[in-house]
Structure formats: C-alpha cells, structure tokens
Amino acid sequence: xxxxxxxxxxxxxxxxxDWLLRAENLSKAFGQTQALSKACLDLYxxxxxxxxxxxxxxxxTLLHAIAGIISADEGKVILRRPDDEGLDDITTxxxxxxxxxxxxxxxxxxxxxxxxPELTAEENIALPLLLLGSGRTEAVQQANSGLERLGLxxxxxxxxxxxxxxxxxxxxxxxxxxxxxxxxxxxEPTGSLDSRTAEEVLDALxxxxxxxxxxxxxVTHDEQVAARCDRTVRMLDGRIEATR
Amino acid sequence: MSTSAALxxxxxxxxxATLTRLQLLASGVTTLLTFAVIMLAIAFWNTPTNEVGYxxxxxxxxxxxxxxxxxxxxxxxxxxxxxxxxxxxxxxxLGATSARVRRIAVTExxxxxxxxxxxxxxxxxxxxxxxxxxxxxxxxxxxxxxxLPWWLTVAxxxxxxxxxxxxxxxxxxxxxxxxxxxxxxQDVPRLSWLRLLAAVAVLGIAVLIMQTASDGWGAVVLIIVxxxxxxxxxxxxxxxxxxxxxxxxxxRARKTxxxxxxxxxxxxIDNPRTAWQEASALALTTFVLIPAGSMLGYLDTIQNxxxxxxxxxxxxxxxxxxxxxxxxxxxxSFLVVACQIAITQTAAVIERRELYIALDRIGxxxxxxxxxxxxxxxxxxxxxVIGSAxxxxxxxxxxxxxxxxxxxxxxxxxxIVLTVGLLLIQLGVTSTNPVLARVLNAPTRGE
Numbered sequence: 001x002x003x004x005x006x007x008x009x010x011x012x013x014x015x016x017x018d019w020l021l022r023a024e025n026l027s028k029a030f031g032q033t034q035a036l037s038k039a040c041l042d043l044y045x046x047x048x049x050x051x052x053x054x055x056x057x058x059x060x061t062l063l064h065a066i067a068g069i070i071s072a073d074e075g076k077v078i079l080r081r082p083d084d085e086g087l088d089d090i091t092t093x094x095x096x097x098x099x100x101x102x103x104x105x106x107x108x109x110x111x112x113x114x115x116x117p118e119l120t121a122e123e124n125i126a127l128p129l130l131l132l133g134s135g136r137t138e139a140v141q142q143a144n145s146g147l148e149r150l151g152l153x154x155x156x157x158x159x160x161x162x163x164x165x166x167x168x169x170x171x172x173x174x175x176x177x178x179x180x181x182x183x184x185x186x187x188e189p190t191g192s193l194d195s196r197t198a199e200e201v202l203d204a205l206x207x208x209x210x211x212x213x214x215x216x217x218x219v220t221h222d223e224q225v226a227a228r229c230d231r232t233v234r235m236l237d238g239r240i241e242a243t244r
Numbered sequence: 245m246s247t248s249a250a251l252x253x254x255x256x257x258x259x260x261a262t263l264t265r266l267q268l269l270a271s272g273v274t275t276l277l278t279f280a281v282i283m284l285a286i287a288f289w290n291t292p293t294n295e296v297g298y299x300x301x302x303x304x305x306x307x308x309x310x311x312x313x314x315x316x317x318x319x320x321x322x323x324x325x326x327x328x329x330x331x332x333x334x335x336x337x338l339g340a341t342s343a344r345v346r347r348i349a350v351t352e353x354x355x356x357x358x359x360x361x362x363x364x365x366x367x368x369x370x371x372x373x374x375x376x377x378x379x380x381x382x383x384x385x386x387x388x389x390x391x392l393p394w395w396l397t398v399a400x401x402x403x404x405x406x407x408x409x410x411x412x413x414x415x416x417x418x419x420x421x422x423x424x425x426x427x428x429x430q431d432v433p434r435l436s437w438l439r440l441l442a443a444v445a446v447l448g449i450a451v452l453i454m455q456t457a458s459d460g461w462g463a464v465v466l467i468i469v470x471x472x473x474x475x476x477x478x479x480x481x482x483x484x485x486x487x488x489x490x491x492x493x494x495x496r497a498r499k500t501x502x503x504x505x506x507x508x509x510x511x512x513i514d515n516p517r518t519a520w521q522e523a524s525a526l527a528l529t530t531f532v533l534i535p536a537g538s539m540l541g542y543l544d545t546i547q548n549x550x551x552x553x554x555x556x557x558x559x560x561x562x563x564x565x566x567x568x569x570x571x572x573x574x575x576x577s578f579l580v581v582a583c584q585i586a587i588t589q590t591a592a593v594i595e596r597r598e599l600y601i602a603l604d605r606i607g608x609x610x611x612x613x614x615x616x617x618x619x620x621x622x623x624x625x626x627x628x629v630i631g632s633a634x635x636x637x638x639x640x641x642x643x644x645x646x647x648x649x650x651x652x653x654x655x656x657x658x659x660i661v662l663t664v665g666l667l668l669i670q671l672g673v674t675s676t677n678p679v680l681a682r683v684l685n686a687p688t689r690g691e
Contacts, residue, residue: 069605096609103607114602118510127503131608136501175606 019080020045020215021183023066026075028058028238035061036072037238043183045213048206050226052219053235059219060187062235066090066217067106067185068098079105079182103131107176109205111188115160115172122147122156125175132179146174150204166197173204184208186218190225202228262679263594264356266587270320271360272367273583274313275404277576279368281309282400283375283390284572288565290389291381295558296466298381301569303467307474308532308573312525312580314407319521320357320587350412357408361401378568382561443480447635450477454535454639474531477635481527482520485631489624490516496623504612507603508619522588522621523628526665529577530632533658535640536570538647541654578665585621585672590679592617597683604684613680618673625669629662 021043028036035058043049043066051059064070066077068090077090079101090101108114115124125143130136140156147156150170160168169189176184189205190198202225209216218229226232234241288302335345372387379385392400450473457469490513497509512519543563546555555563593600600613637644648655 067605096611099604099607099609101607102605106607108605110602110605114598114605116507116510116599116602118507118514123506123510127506127608128606130501130503130506131606131612134501136499139501 018044020213021066021080022076022078023062024076024078026062026065026072026077028061028065028070028072034238036065038075039235039238039240041066041233041240043215043217045215046209047231048209048216048218048229050218050220050229050232051235052221052223052226052232053241057235058238059235061238062240063185063187063217063219067108067183068093068101071098082182103128104179105182107179107181107184107208109169109172109176109184109186109189111191115168115175117160119160120156121152121158121160121163121167121171124160124171125178128175128179142178143174146178147171150174164197165193166201169193169197169201170204173201173208177208181214183215183217186216188219188221190220190222198222198225263591266590267320267353267356268360268363270316270583270587271357271404271408272364273579274316274320275361275364275401276367276371277580278310278313278400278404279365279392280371280375281305281313281572281576282396283371283392284378284569286392287375287380287385287389288569291565293381293558293561295556295562297559297562297566300467300470301562301566303471305569305573307471308528309576311478311528312577312584315521315525316580316584316587319411319584320408346413346416349416350409353412354405354409357412358401358405361404361408365397365401378572380565380568382564439483443484446476446480447638449473451639451641455642473639477639478528478531481531481628481632481635482524485524485527485628486516486520488631489520489627492627493623503608504616505619507616508623511616511620512624518588519620519624520628522585523581523625523669525577525581525584526625526669527628527632529574529581529665530629530662531636533570533574533661534633534636535643536566536573537654537658537661538640538643540567540570541647541651542643544654545650574661574665578668581665582668582672585669586675589617589621589673589676593676593679593683600680600683610681610684614674614677617676617680618670621673622666622670625666629666633662 019042021041023039023041026036026039026041027034037058039058039062041062051062053059061070065072065075068077072091075091079088079090080086081088088101090098093101102108116127119127122140122143125146126134126136126139129139129142134142144153144156147153150173152167152170152174155163155167160171163171172189176186184205186205190201193201205216205218206228208214216229218225220226231243233243285302285306288298288305291298335348336342340348372385372390375390376385376387453469453473457466493509493512493516497506497513500506500509540563543566547560547563603613604610644655
C-alpha cells in the first residue's frame with residue numbers, strides 16, 4: 001500500500017500494477033471548509049491501513065470519498081475489478097450505482113456499529129445478502145456461520161440492544177464480511193469500547209484480512225490500533241502529510 | 245438556568261425548523277377543517293324540517309370528523325415535542341430539572357400551535373363562500389347561514405391550542421428526559437384471551453344494537469346509542485388492532501427474503517401502537533363508510549323504483565344530503581390521514597436519520613429505503629381497512645347484504661373509494677421522499 005501527496009504520487013509508480021484501489025487528487029469542500037485537498041492513496045490486497053489525524057483533519061471524509069459514500073469535488077477513485085478484468089472509476093458513477101458498488105464490493109464497520117436496532121443479529125448480518133437477492137434460508141445460514149466464526153454462536157436471535165458493545169461490533173464485522181468484499185472500511189471501530197474489548201474487536205477486524213486478497217482501512221485516533229496496521233497515513237487540514 | 249438561555253436553546257433551526265413548519269401547517273389545516281365541519285353540522289342542524297335524520301347527520305358529522313382532527317392535532321403536537329430531543333437533553337445537561345424541560349417543550353409546542361391555529365382561523369373566513377357550493381335540503385348553502393355564532397368562533401381557537409398543549413404534554417410523558425439523551429418508553433402491547441373475549445362480546449352487543457335500532461327510539465336516544473356502539477367498536481379495534489398488526493408483522497419478518505419488507509415488519513413490531521395510530525383515522529372512515537355507503541345504495545334503489553312513493557319529500561332531500569355528508573366525511577378523513585402520514589413520516593425520517601444513513605452506507609438503494617418506509621405504513625393501513633371493513637360488515641350485516649343484492653355498484657364504489665384512500669396514504673409517504681434524500685445528501689453525512 002502507498003499513500004502519497006499529489007507530488008509524491010509518481011514515486012509510487014512502481015507499485016501501480018497490483019493496486020486494488022487508487023485515489024487520485026481527491027478534493028472535497030463542505031461550504032467554506034476544505035475537508036480534503038488533493039489527497040492520493042493506493043490500497044493493495046492483504047494490507048491493513050490506518051488513517052490518523054486530529055479531529056477535522058479530513059480522515060473520515062477521505063474514507064467516505066474512497067468508499068463512494070460521498071462524491072469528491074475533484075479527483076478520481078479507481079477500483080480494480082476482480083480477476084483483473086478492468087477498472088471502474090467510482091467518481092463517475094451515479095448515486096444509485098455507487099450504492100450498488102458499496103453493496104457488492106465494500107464492507108463497513110463504524111464506531112457504533114451502525115447496525116439496525118429493529119433487526120436481530122443474524123438479520124443484520126444477512127441483510128446485505130438479502131439486498132443482493134439471496135434467499136432467506138441461505139442468507140441466514142451464512143449469517144450464522146459468520147456469527148460462529150466471530151465467537152457469537154447462539155446469539156443470532158438477539159436484538160442489537162441486547163448485545164454488549166463488543167458483541168455488537170463483532171456483528172458489524174460479520175456483516176461487513178458476509179458479501180466477501182474487496183475492501184473493508186472501519187471508522188473508529190474501537191472508539192466506544194473499553195481497552196480489553198477494543199483489543200478483541202481489533203483482533204477480529206485484522207483477522208478479516210488473513211489469507212484474503214482484501215484491504216482493510218481503519219480510521220482511528222488510537223496509536224495502538226495504528227501500530228498493529230501495516231501502514232499508517234497521517235492527515236492534517238485535509239492533506240495527507242506522511243505515511244509510515 | 246435563565247429563561248433567556250432556555251429560549252436560546254430551543255430556537256428552531258435546521259431539521260427542527262422543518263418540523264416547526266410542519267406543525268404550523270398541521271395546526272392550520274386542523275383549524276380550517278374543524279371550522280368547516282362545525283359549519284356544515286350547523287347547516288344540517290338548522291334545516292327547516294322535523295326529520296330526525298338531519299339531527300343524526302349533524303351530530304354524526306361532528307362526532308366522526310372531530311376524532312381524526314383531534315388525532316392529527318395531537319399527533320403533530322406530540323411529535324413536535326418529542327423531536328426536540330437533542331435540545332431537551334442539552335437543557336437537562338445544563339442543569340434544568342426534568343419538569344422544567346417539559347414545561348419549556350410544551351410551551352414551545354403550544355406557541356407554535358397557537359400560530360398555526362391563528363392562521364387557520366384567518367383562512368376559515370373564506371369557508372362560508374367555499375361551502376356555499378354545497379346543497380343542503382335542496383337549496384345551495386348561503387354564506388349567511390354558515391357564519392358561526394361569535395362565541396363559538398371565539399371558543400374554537402383556544403380549545404384547539406389547549407388540545408395541542410395537552411397532547412404535547414402527554415407525548416412527553418412517553419419519553420424519558422435525561423442529561424445524556426431522550427429515550428422513548430416503549431411497551432409492547434399484550435392481549436390476553438380475556439380481553440379478546442371481551443372484544444368479541446362488545447362487537448356482539450354492538451351488532452345487536454345496530455340491528456334493533458329504529459326511529460321509534462327518538463333522535464337523542466338513537467344518536468347516543470349509535471355513538472356508543474361506534475365508539476365501543478372503535479375502542480375494540482384500537483385494542484385489538486396493534487396486537488393483530490404486531491402478530492402479522494412478526495410472522496412476515498420471520499419468513500420474508502425481501503429486505504424492505506423485513507425492515508418494515510421489524511419496525512412495526514418495535515412500535516405497533518404508533519403504527520396503528522397512524523392508520524386509526526382510516527379505520528374509522530372505513531368503519532363508517534361501509535354501512536353508510538350500503539345504506540345510500542339501498543336508498544338509491546328505492547328512490548329509483550316504484551317504492552319511491554313510500555319516501556317523504558324530507559326523506560328524499562335528506563338522502564341527498566346524507567350523500568353530501570358521506571362525501572365530506574371521506575374527503576376530510578382522507579385528507580387528514582394523508583397529512584398525518586406526511587407529518588409522522590417526516591418526523592420519523594428526521595428522528596431515525598442515523599438508521600437510514602447506516603442502511604445507505606451498506607449499499608441499500610434509496611428506492612428500497614423509501615419502499616421500506618412505504619411498506620411500514622401500508623401494511624398497517626391495509627390491516628386497518630380490512631379489519632374495520634370486516635367489523636363494519638358484521639355490525640351492519642343486513643344493510644351490507646341488501647346493498648350487495650340491490651345496489652352492487654354502490655358496493656363497488658365503496659371499494660374504489662377505499663382503494664383511493666390507501667393510494668392517498670402511499671402518496672403521503674411518497675411526498676416525504678425528498679426529506680430522506682436531503683438526509684442522505686446532508687454534508688454532515690461525510691463528517
């Protein structure tokens with residue numbers, strides 16, 4: 001993985017053959033605030049990348065822009081198709097197509113999990129599969145396999161409110177994994193957890209990359225979380241300042 | 245904390261400004277329709293005839309339309325009070341007591357309602373001229389006949405404002421105000437077999453009353469008995485409705501592979517009472533429309549047959565006026581329901597924005613999000629209409645049977661009208677699609 005400023009981008013040229021996602025010169029403003037300024041980022045298969053920076057530095061905006069949640073004012077986000085069958089420029093897609101893209105290619109884990117409180121744990125995990133057109137039985141079976149893998153066997157019928165914070169986050173990880181996504185995006189996934197639970201959730205999150213060709217992107221304030229990632233991107237005032 | 249600090253915090257802005265505008269609109273519409281209903285009722289009451297049916301029509305009109313109007317006014321006030329959750333929590337955090345926060349919220353809701361009522365009252369001055377297009381007792385209504393007595397004109401607005409205040413207060417009783425946030429107290433409806441048996445018994449007694457009611461009882465007794473029967477059955481529906489809605493939603497949630505239906509069903513299970521309340525005005529309209537429409541169909545057959553001779557001129561005129569009343573009843577009810585749906589759905593989108601943003605992020609298309617919201621409302625509305633129609637058909641079995649046999653076109657018309665009502669509800673939900681689009685596209689979504 002490499003993360004560069006605009007001027008540094010050409011120096012990453014040697015790695016362009018196998019990148020999974022390439023973000024080029026992304027800029028985004030909210031009113032008078034320049035949240036993102038010519039940010040470039042490449043993601044490679046199997047890598048875990050931490051994005052760090054103070055509040056308001058643009059790290060969440062960068063994650064949202066490369067995940068197709070928001071559209072950048074300038075720049076490109078290019079994603080390689082599976083089996084190297086071509087490239088897709090996410091920034092040129094309509095809102096509806098970006099939704100479809102997120103559903104098919106990405107998984108998400110957020111600070112509060114952003115799970116659906118009305119649904120049971122297994123329904124939350126099965127939801128992306130149902131949206132993709134899977135049958136109920138198949139979707140629920142896969143959801144329960146996911147719960148089992150994450151040590152939550154037997155909790156499938158529970159509502160989100162009946163789970164602990166750590167359990168809910170592991171449900172969110174299972175949901176993110178259920179469609180076998182190309183990239184998993186996590187925004188402060190351990191932010192609301194105690195240190196022990198945070199460690200467990202981080203273990204589960206990093207394990208999603210074990211033996212898989214997917215990338216993991218984690219936005220975090222926590223240096224300990226960043227230390228366990230393969231690479232750290234540091235942001236300030238909407239710009240990528242440094243990488244490790 | 246000083247009052248000026250509190251006022252600063254509750255000043256409407258952003259999404260709460262949208263809700264404030266909605267509350268103003270709903271209060272205005274409620275006021276306007278309340279004046280219209282009372283003017284029409286007085287016109288029926290003052291017809292120069294001794295025909296007891298006119299008295300029944302006048303009282304029924306007020307009785308049947310005031311309920312949905314009160315529902316609309318109170319639902320809006322409740323939602324407005326509850327949707328200020330973040331500000332209320334901040335006030336608690338800053339040291340205001342729970343009682344004081346409630347007083348501030350109720351005051352705000354009441355002041356906005358008063359402004360809406362004032363606007364509605366001003367516009368109601370045009371009503372006598374608009375209602376003049378209608379004919380009662382064979383004559384077009386004269387504006388002079390429709391002006392309300394001054395004491396009534398003065399009494400209605402404060403009554404509506406007081407109702408909004410009380411509703412806001414009751415709405416806030418359902419939420420727990422803490423410095424860390426506002427939570428809704430939720431109670432899942434329970435229905436014991438004893439209650440179910442009581443409901444069946446009430447329905448049975450109502451059937452008996454409806455079958456034995458006659459002119460000979462006199463106007464006052466007839467009105468009271470019919471009103472009690474209708475209220476009792478509506479009470480039964482209000483008790484059984486949320487339970488049935490919850491059971492059916494539960495059954496669907498466990499089986500469906502349609503994610504939009506799954507979310508809609510689970511959402512109903514979470515709060516079946518609220519879901520039922522949204523459709524309760526439609527249930528009332530259906531419940532009244534079935535026997536009223538059947539009776540009109542039967543009377544129409546008589547009017548167009550040789551048996552016309554058995555009807556007096558007064559009865560023939562009243563028959564025409566009953567038709568006017570049913571049309572007014574259905575129109576106002578559907579308008580009220582559509583308004584209520586639009587308001588509750590707007591508030592729901594704003595209150596549940598985090599849920600919709602979460603669903604959008606995982607890739608649920610906006611059209612599916614909207615479909616899920618629509619299903620949540622229509623699933624309940626369908627049950628309300630079908631349930632009320634069955635209850636009404638049981639209650640007025642002979643009337644419905646006679647109408648089916650003698651005037652099937654009237655029965656068809658009733659079905660078409662109810663279908664239009666259900667479509668109008670869908671339209672009410674669809675009208676709030678832009679609110680969801682705004683929530684999903686808000687700049688804060690990227691922060």
